[in-house]
Amino acid sequence: MIDFSTPKPIEKQMVALKTVAENMMRPVSRYFDEHEHEVPWDYINFMHMAMRQTGAGSLAPKEKKSADEKKKYPPIGYQSLAFMLEMLSWGDVGMYLVTPGGGLGAAAVEAAGTPEQKAKFLARFKGEKPTFAAMAMTEPHCGSDTSAIRTTAVLDPETNEWVLNGEKIFVTAGHKALELSEGFVVVWATIDPSARHAGMRPFVVEAGTPGVKVTKLEHKMGIRASDTAAIVLQDARVPYDHILGSPEVIKEKTTKGFKGAMATFDATRPLVAATGVGVARAALELLKEMLAEQGVEIRYGLPRNKLTAIEREIIDMEAMLRSAWLLVIKAVWMADNRKHNPLEASMSKLRAGDVVTKITQRAVELMGPLGYSRQYLLEKWFRDAKITDIYEGTGQINRLVVARNVLGYRGSQLR
Amino acid sequence: MYAFEPSEEQQMLIDVVKRFAENDIRPVARDAEEGDDYSPDLIEKGWELGILQASVPEEYGGFGDYSALTGVLAMEELAWGDMAAAMAVMTPSLFALPILLAGNEDQKQSYLPPLVEAEWQPYTAALIEPHFDFDPGDLRTTAVMEGDAYVINGEKIYVPFAEGAEAFLVYANLDGQTQGFIVPAELEGITVGERSKLLGINALPNYTVTFKDVRIPAGNRLGGSEGHDFAPVITSARLGMAAIGLGVARAAFEYSRDYAKEREVFGVKVAQKQAIAFMLAEMATEIEAIRLLTWEAAWMVDNGHPDAFKQAYLAHTSAMDMAMMVTDRAVQILGGHGYIREYPVEMWMRNGRGIANLLGMAMI
Ligand SMILES: Cc1cc2nc3c(=O)[nH]c(=O)nc-3n(C[C@H](O)[C@H](O)[C@H](O)COP(=O)(O)OP(=O)(O)OC[C@H]3O[C@@H](n4cnc5c(N)ncnc54)[C@H](O)[C@@H]3O)c2cc1C
Numbered sequence: 001m002i003d004f005s006t007p008k009p010i011e012k013q014m015v016a017l018k019t020v021a022e023n024m025m026r027p028v029s030r031y032f033d034e035h036e037h038e039v040p041w042d043y044i045n046f047m048h049m050a051m052r053q054t055g056a057g058s059l060a061p062k063e064k065k066s067a068d069e070k071k072k073y074p075p076i077g078y079q080s081l082a083f084m085l086e087m088l089s090w091g092d093v094g095m096y097l098v099t100p101g102g103g104l105g106a107a108a109v110e111a112a113g114t115p116e117q118k119a120k121f122l123a124r125f126k127g128e129k130p131t132f133a134a135m136a137m138t139e140p141h142c143g144s145d146t147s148a149i150r151t152t153a154v155l156d157p158e159t160n161e162w163v164l165n166g167e168k169i170f171v172t173a174g175h176k177a178l179e180l181s182e183g184f185v186v187v188w189a190t191i192d193p194s195a196r197h198a199g200m201r202p203f204v205v206e207a208g209t210p211g212v213k214v215t216k217l218e219h220k221m222g223i224r225a226s227d228t229a230a231i232v233l234q235d236a237r238v239p240y241d242h243i244l245g246s247p248e249v250i251k252e253k254t255t256k257g258f259k260g261a262m263a264t265f266d267a268t269r270p271l272v273a274a275t276g277v278g279v280a281r282a283a284l285e286l287l288k289e290m291l292a293e294q295g296v297e298i299r300y301g302l303p304r305n306k307l308t309a310i311e312r313e314i315i316d317m318e319a320m321l322r323s324a325w326l327l328v329i330k331a332v333w334m335a336d337n338r339k340h341n342p343l344e345a346s347m348s349k350l351r352a353g354d355v356v357t358k359i360t361q362r363a364v365e366l367m368g369p370l371g372y373s374r375q376y377l378l379e380k381w382f383r384d385a386k387i388t389d390i391y392e393g394t395g396q397i398n399r400l401v402v403a404r405n406v407l408g409y410r411g412s413q414l415r
Numbered sequence: 416m417y418a419f420e421p422s423e424e425q426q427m428l429i430d431v432v433k434r435f436a437e438n439d440i441r442p443v444a445r446d447a448e449e450g451d452d453y454s455p456d457l458i459e460k461g462w463e464l465g466i467l468q469a470s471v472p473e474e475y476g477g478f479g480d481y482s483a484l485t486g487v488l489a490m491e492e493l494a495w496g497d498m499a500a501a502m503a504v505m506t507p508s509l510f511a512l513p514i515l516l517a518g519n520e521d522q523k524q525s526y527l528p529p530l531v532e533a534e535w536q537p538y539t540a541a542l543i544e545p546h547f548d549f550d551p552g553d554l555r556t557t558a559v560m561e562g563d564a565y566v567i568n569g570e571k572i573y574v575p576f577a578e579g580a581e582a583f584l585v586y587a588n589l590d591g592q593t594q595g596f597i598v599p600a601e602l603e604g605i606t607v608g609e610r611s612k613l614l615g616i617n618a619l620p621n622y623t624v625t626f627k628d629v630r631i632p633a634g635n636r637l638g639g640s641e642g643h644d645f646a647p648v649i650t651s652a653r654l655g656m657a658a659i660g661l662g663v664a665r666a667a668f669e670y671s672r673d674y675a676k677e678r679e680v681f682g683v684k685v686a687q688k689q690a691i692a693f694m695l696a697e698m699a700t701e702i703e704a705i706r707l708l709t710w711e712a713a714w715m716v717d718n719g720h721p722d723a724f725k726q727a728y729l730a731h732t733s734a735m736d737m738a739m740m741v742t743d744r745a746v747q748i749l750g751g752h753g754y755i756r757e758y759p760v761e762m763w764m765r766n767g768r769g770i771a772n773l774l775g776m777a778m779i
Contacts, residue, residue: 001418001420001421001422002418002419002420002421002422002425002484002710002714003416003417003418003714004417004710004711004714004715005416005417005718006417007416007417074416076416079417300724300725300728300729301552301649301724301725301728302550302552303548303549303550303551303774304732304771305547305548306548306550315728315729315732316732316733318729319708319729319730319732319733320733322708322711322726322729323704323705323707323708323733324704326704326707326708326711327700327703327704327707329417330417330419330703330707333417333418333419334419344703347699347700347703347704350696350697350700351700351701351704396693398696399689399692399693399696399697400689400692400693400696402696402699402700403686403689403692403693403695403696404692406672406695406696406699407672407675407676407686407692407695409686409687413687414686414687414689414692
């Protein structure tokens with residue numbers, strides 16, 4: 001069956017989320033843009049409470065459903081998350097990124113952890129206080145080329161602990177995970193630098209671990225409500241079972257560890273794409289409103305060569321945005337239904353990266369002098385949207401993934 | 416609930432159309448384009464796949480309910496074989512679908528069964544007019560009520576199979592609105608002109624047709640005396656063209672991808688060069704994006720969604736860019752060989768341009 005109807009539970013959830021976006025985010029959107037590194041606690045506390053009550057959107061583990069129930073309700077967890085992220089990012093993507101509940105860190109545990117690890121590490125998000133997690137792959141000398149990471153993990157046979165050394169940068173929510181809550185950072189390190197991909201493993205490093213320090217908070221072009229941290233690990237010790245995955249995988253020198261990271265991306269790339277779509281939708285809606293106030297009407301149905309330049313732009317943007325969103329939905333629908341989706345995940349991410357930057361850039365352009373003013377959020381969304389094409393795999397990296405998939409190439413055949 | 420897999424029935428249709436496109440259309444497509452046309456046998460074989468018939472209810476001679484989505488799925492496969500072949504096989508739809516979607520009961524009863532139940536017959540439609548700002552919603556061909564008849568005047572181009580046609584569905588401007596009129600070919604005042612030579616789809620015989628004071632009984636107005644809403648008709652045309660765009664683009668993408676994996680440059684395969692691989696990645700992404708947009712629009716039509724008209728417009732608008740971008744790049748990926756008529760990609764590039772210009776020549 002081909003069906004484009006939004007599942008009812010998601011529709012319901014969207015009503016509440018829109019209220020949050022409109023009332024908790026938009027009114028303070030500009031404030032936190034202009035007060036970088038201040039923390040939007042009101043939003044954070046509210047979201048924490050709301051998610052504790054409903055369980056909606058939290059990445060914390062859910063009770064297993066009986067087989068019977070599963071049949072009645074096809075899985076929509078990732079779909080529901082995509083809708084949620086899109087709407088919150090429509091509100092303010094920087095603030096969305098500091099939503100408690102685990103973010104990319106919890107996603108990594110979900111994707112690569114054993115059931116015991118999931119139970120152990122994810123329970124904290126249901127606790128009293130808002131709690132954060134982060135994922136640290138990028139290092140000062142390497143971002144896209146993840147296999148080049150230099151952070152090392154060495155097993156101390158006497159204590160059976162892993163000893164981590166290295167420096168991580170650009171860690172989203174790293175400060176909140178390590179210093180503003182009892183959270184954790186999933187740190188990617190190598191147990192064998194010569195093995196490249198095969199040596200890579202994810203380690204859970206909890207707040208309060210001696211030897212772990214947040215050394216810097218970046219100042220950014222956009223998404224300023226979101227903290228981007230540099231973290232230094234100096235002889236940081238974590239227990240043996242903080243290495244994510246089953247023991248065989250841990251011992252074998254295979255690329256399974258690396259594949260674990262990639263599996264995380266299959267789940268998170270469409271979600272990041274969804275956040276970009278939210279920002280672009282905000283910009284496009286405001287643009288249309290401002291134009292409508294000036295009496296500009298969009299005449300859908302006219303041949304292109306009879307449209308005004310503005311109409312043509314708006315129509316193109318609407319089509320781009322909608323198709324980007326549909327790619328997101330297809331990718332998360334596949335994730336929900338346990339279909340292998342690296343191709344679709346990267347397609348959604350690369351297209352979102354393209355179209356949301358284009359849309360926000362054009363929105364600023366089309367509003368003339370007004371578009372450039374900080375009186376409106378258009379210029380902010382222009383800055384916020386750009387990150388979509390950079391993190392979670394740049395546009396180029398996602399093109400590589402798509403190209404390898406359609407060509408049937410391994411990494412070594414197309415770098 | 417979202418779902419992205421064709422139903423079993425739809426998949427069966429896709430499979431048979433695909434086989435036909437691959438085994439019957441592809442081997443003769445180039446010769447057809449270069450002057451041979453498609454044989455009546457091939458067109459009949461395509462007709463018998465039952466794409467239109469599956470969309471017409473039993474009471475009117477078909478064996479299914481109208482589904483824009485099923486039509487889109489089938490049309491992509493057919494056009495993957497060849498755009499002109501797809502249009503030729505489906506030409507009778509140009510006459511039948513508007514009657515199904517906008518005709519009154521009388522018109523459905525009298526026109527559909529003899530068309531749908533029989534072999535392929537040249538029933539066709541005349542919409543496009545010869546001026547650069549042609550707009551289906553603002554036609555220059557006019558219909559004027561005179562006594563108990565409508566009188567039609569105007570010039571139409573790109574009318575498929577006009578020569579020897581049984582009947583035309585002619586679109587004309589009636590008091591500022593586009594309305595369809597069922598016009599038997601033998602009426603006085605109809606002149607079928609020269610066959611047009613085009614940038615592409617030259618295997619589709621198409622003609623200029625002029626209507627000079629052609630008098631049509633009032634009952635032949637599509638929808639009867641009240642007329643009809645033009646939106647479902649043009650929506651069906653937009654989805655038809657968008658689906659063809661998907662088929663043409665996919666053909667070009669697949670061919671250039673396979674070529675790039677074979678051809679060597681500077682010691683590696685062409686496809687191993689990022690400049691080429693990234694183009695292929697973008698082509699694949701673009702096709703998938705516009706396919707989803709088109710599917711959603713068709714799904715909206717089938718579910719009576721209020722945004723169906725707009726969404727189909729967006730789908731067609733972006734399909735024209737997608738088809739041009741993908742086919743252009745396919746030629747680029749083959750380099751000089753892409754420019755040579757021994758290879759199919761230049762033909763697909765010429766055809767791909769038509770997604771923008773030929774609205775109204777295919778419907779689903
Ligand atoms: C605000 C923000 C938040 C972030 N959050 C996180 C986080 O939470 N956790 C985390 O681990 N990282 C995070 N990152 C890091 C981000 O993922 C990287 O910046 C990104 O992957 C690119 O890496 P790089 O900056 O080192 O660029 P480089 O890898 O140096 O790339 C430079 C340029 O080369 C291109 N390029 C690289 N390789 C290829 C190739 N093979 N073929 C063609 N072109 C190529 C890139 O696309 C880019 O254009 C964040 C970054 C920012 C800015």
